[in-house]
Amino acid sequence: MWAKLALKLFLRELKRGELTIISAAIALAVLTVFTLSSVTDRIGLNIEQKSTEFIAADRRMDSNHPLDEAYLTEAQQRGLETARLTYFDTMVFAGEEMLLASVKAATQGYPLRGKVTLKDSLDGSEYVVDSGPLPGEVWVSESIFYSLNVKVGDTIELGAGQFAIGKVLVDEPDGALFSLSGNRRIIINHEDIALTKVIQPGSRVFYRFLFAGEEPVLKAYYAWLKPQMKDNQSWEGIKDRQSPLGDNLARSSNFLLIAGLLGIILAAVAMAVSAKRYCERQYDPVAMMKTLGGSRTMIRKIYLLHLGLVCFTSIILGLAVGFVLQNIGANYLAQSMGTVLPQAGPKPWLMAIFIGVICAVMFAIKPLLDLFDIPPLRVLRRNLGDQLAVSRIHLAMSTLTIFLLMWLFSADLKLSVLLFISCLVVVLVLFGLSRLIFGTGRRLGLSPGNSWSLALATIQKRANANAVQLISFALAIKLMLFLVVLKNDMISDWQQQLPEGAPNAFLININEAEVAPMQAYFAEHGLIxxxxxxxxxxxxxxxxxxxxxxxxxLQEGEERxxxxxxxxxxxxxxxxxxxxxxxxxxxxxxxxxxxxxxxxxxxxxxxxxxxxxxxxxxxxxxxxxxxxxxxxxxxxxxxxxxxxxxxxxxxxxxxxxxxxxxxxxxHVKDEQQKVFNQLLVQYPTVSVVDIKARIEQAQSIIDQVSLAIGFVLAIVVACGALVLISQVQASLAERMQEIVILRTLGAKGRLIKQATLYEFLLLGMFAGFVASLVSDVALFVIQRQVFDVAGTLHPYIWLLGPLSGGVFVALVGYSMVARTMRQNTQGLLRSLA
Missing domain, CATH: 2.40.40 (Barwin-like endoglucanases)
Known part of the structure; x- marks a missing residue:
């Protein structure tokens, strides 16, 4: 019996709007958590799956200077497997073509862990080997074949040496995540280093020893080795592995999760406002049901079922949309990273469901509990129960929930406390500022029949609600301005700061005997x-x-x-x-x-x-x-x-x-490129760093990050729109009463419509102004501290922020109340009744 009644009430309430907003807010929170968590989890799983092979050994020792042979001798005497690697970048030549490549010279025992993937030709089948190349043989990555237009069996020049290409190098367990040469990799036998004549006193060379064996033997060996290690030598295991790419991925993941958290908080605000409004609308039906003999238990079952249905359908919808979005995002990242990302584990699913349930319960439970306490006598005295509308307990529970969400996302209590307190201070400052400004609406002395005067009076009357909207949209617009400036303005400013004729190529690894003839070559051919x-x-x-x-x-548990x-x-x-x-x-x-x-x-x-x-x-x-x-x-x-x-x-x-x-x-001009290439042919051991290519690569990375920020921005704007919609929805009854009174007093429909439009326009413009001010100050600091350039202000966003904020808030807000204003006075009175 009660279930049938609950379903009828549920279908009726769906048409009113509050449940729709609650459902949309929960779905947005769920899809935000699921999408961002899934993408970062899939990247993490990809790294974790390769972690055992990531360093091609159990331990490794690194140095920018030659390592003592006694280290290998001692390790071998203790029964450990060993290998040695030497890394350097050099130019590779094949006929008229050349490029910069990263060379790894490996002993025959490499790799100690993992496999090297090879092909016998570009279109051949892949297979794996567990040893390095033989003397005189070189393995070359696929991109070099296309760049130099060569094939397996052809001869290439490395420095002063000539080598026949033996295999196509597909993958290596400890492949460099970044080098000056990008993905152009070559592996040679360690005995062939002397043939290249690239390594000279003072050359840029990186040395590495690899070790593999039983864990107790490795720890005992490290105990012997540690006192002899120099400060410029490092000992690493899997737990110590760090790379620029890994660090950047970690930072990007944290940034996306924190930025996504902002969207969840905005969705939570919309959820809380709509839940409160939904429960207020149920005061009279609950009082009526109690008057007709409905028990508290039955009423509790009805509305808890409503909450359960909304929560269930919203979570399913959020997971479905989030699954599609995370697949699109992960596939794009996988293509950019040149890898295949594994499917995410159960964590994103469980976390998204948990967040959805927590949001639904924590932001709706207090209004529901108040709803159950509505007295039956309210059918006669309509003001009974209104004192429950404002609840400090509900506010405290909502605030605590937001803090717990921060803690859950960051997994760092200290960071969560600092972030929570800083956000709270910002919110309080904005709230106080908005009250101060909005509170002047009645003291401006404008004409009573003026639309602007009516709009300002309405803003002053709803100062608390407008302050919440101001905070929400100021944060959302702030993110939008960050995206616009960082993507289109700061990078272009940085590029424009390059002086005319700035160097676009660096030549490194020049021998002292080559300096004088190279200076003469530069002077002869007009190279500065x-x-x-x-x-x-x-x-x-x-x-x-x-x-x-x-x-x-960290592998050995040492503390700094x-x-x-x-x-x-x-x-x-x-x-x-x-x-x-x-x-x-x-x-x-x-x-x-x-x-x-x-x-x-x-x-x-x-x-x-x-x-x-x-x-x-x-x-x-x-x-x-x-x-x-x-x-x-x-x-x-x-x-x-x-x-x-x-x-x-x-x-x-x-x-x-x-x-x-x-x-x-x-600085090499386009017409000097041929002369410059001839210089490199004459000096094969000299390497060149193409700055132009690095700038383009950086721009590509920035574009990818911008896409991720744009995705988060879309979520935040959607959540911010939900906040506005929920606030307007909650004030619809009050607005209907005001319209009835104004029409009764003779106000024209045009005056009411203009006043409503101006109200939202002013609110959005003020939110945009605050966002512009905060954004420009923050960007000024970022320019100086992060980009290490002189900070500059961006006056154009002071115009862009208020305009975009005013237009967006005015369109969304006015469209919400336009239907109400189109009704005649009699229809409004029936709706209020």
Missing amino acids: DNGFYPVVRGRVHALNDEKFAREVS DEEARNGVGRELNLTWLANMPGSNMLTDGQWFDDTDTPQVSVEKGMAERLEMKLGDSLTLLINNREVNATVTSFREVDWASLQPNFFMILNPQAMEQFPATYFTAT
């Missing part, structure tokens, strides 16, 4: 060099004899020394010059004097990061040798100029004993 700089790799080791924190191994000074965390390119580069400006101190004492000039930002002062003693670790230099000056460097720049420059006397390679930068 920006100076030839000697370069060595070095690590910032200590400051005033206080060592910087050493990298630790929290009291140690924070260092750079990587090796730097170091150079030595008698005179300061023209593109640098001295900000403090003096340039080098003529003494033989080692001296160093430090870039201003690096000096601030390391808390340096003039006169400090800086210890650098170069080729396992320590150099103690006195800090004599700080410099300001224009990194955006793309000129050769350095964080640290030493005086020549400090670096006389170190062999080095040279590098330079030049």
Whole structure:
């Protein structure tokens, strides 16, 4: 009996609108969680599936300088499998064609874990091997075949050596996630390095030892090895593996989840407002049912069934739409990443369902409990129960739910508390500001018959509701402005800041004997060099004899020394010059004097990061040798100029004993490309870095991120629209009463329509103005702190924000009440009754 009545009431309430808004809000929350969680989970599973083979061993030891052979000897004596790898980038030539490739020289035992996937020809079948190439044989990735127009069996030149292509390299377990050469990879036998003559004193080379064996043996070996390791050497296992791509994916995942959380919060606000309004509309039916003998238990069953039906259908709808969206997003990412992403596990499904249920229950349970307490006497005294409409308990429960959602998404209590408090402060400030401004509506002294005056009076009357709408749309518009500026404005500004004739190619790995003839070649063919700089790799080791924190191994459970000074965390390119580069400006101190004492000039930002002062003693670790230099000056460097720049420059006397390679930068015009290519043919061991290609690659990545942000933006705007719709829906009865009164007092329909339109227009414009102000300040900080460029304001978004906000809010809000205004006074009175 009660079920039949519940279904009739449910179908009737669907036509009123509140349940539809609640259902849409739950569905949006579910599809947001499911879509974003599924995409990030599938990326994580892809990485996890390959984690055991990711480093091609159980442990590895890395260094930018040659490693001691005794390390391998000891490991072999302990029964461990070993292999050695040497990485370098060099130019590859085939006839008239050439390109920059990443070369991995491997011993025969490589890989210790995982398999290398090969093909005998471009159209051949794939197969796997568990050993490296034989001497004289090279394995080449597929992209090189197309770039150089070669086939298996052809000869290519690596540096000074010639090699026959033996196999097509499809995949390797520890393939580089990023290198100067992109996806152009070559594997050669370790014995063939000497034939290339690429590795010279001071060359950019990376060395790695691989180890595999039983876990106790590995730990015992590390205990022997650790005291002998240099500070510029690292020991890693699976838990230690880090990469720029992995870090960026993690940051992107966190950003998308946090941004998605904003959409969920907006959906939750819409849900709470609609649930409250829905329950208020049921006060009279509940009182009537109690008067006719309906028990509290029956009424509870009816409305809990309503909530259950809405929750169930909304979750199913959200999961269905989310499944389609996550497939589209994951397939796009998989294509961009050049991989196949596995299907997501049960976590996104369970989390989405859990979020949907939590939102439905936590934001609707208090209004429902109030509904069950409505007294039967309300059928005679219509004001009974109205005191339940405003509930601090409901507000507290909703706030607590939002905090729990933050905690669930971030899995970090400290971060959740900080984020929650900061959001709360922003909300309170915006709410107070809106009340202050909206509260002036009646003191403007406008004409009583004026549409603007009526609109302002209405805004002042609904100050609390309008403040909620202001906060919601200010946040949504803020995200939109971020997307527009970051995608279209900041990147183009950065590109336009490049001076005319800025270098677009860097030449590295130049031998000292090649400097003079290359300078002559540049002068002969009109190529302008920006100076030839000697370069060595070095690590910032200590400051005033206080060592910087050493990298630790998470695999072995080591903990970082929290009291140690924070260092750079990587090796730097170091150079030595008698005179300061023209593109640098001295900000403090003096340039080098003529003494033989080692001296160093430090870039201003690096000096601030390391808390340096003039006169400090800086210890650098170069080729396992320590150099103690006195800090004599700080410099300001224009990194955006793309000129050769350095964080640290030493005086020549400090670096006389170190062999080095040279590098330079030049601007190659289109008509000079042939001459430039001939230069590289004459000097095969010299590598070139194409800056133009790097800019295009960065733009491609930004475009992909923009798509992800655009997806989140669409969700946030939809959720923000739901907030507006729910707020307008909740005030419809009050608006109908006002329309009846205004018409009774003789107000024309045109006056009422214009006042309503102006009300929403002003609300949207103010929300857009607040969003523009917050966005521009935030973008100013991001430009300086993240992009490391001079911050600039963007006045055009101060116009774009209010206009877009005003138009959007006016269209959505006015369309919601237009139907009401079209009804005659008699129809409105019947609806109110």
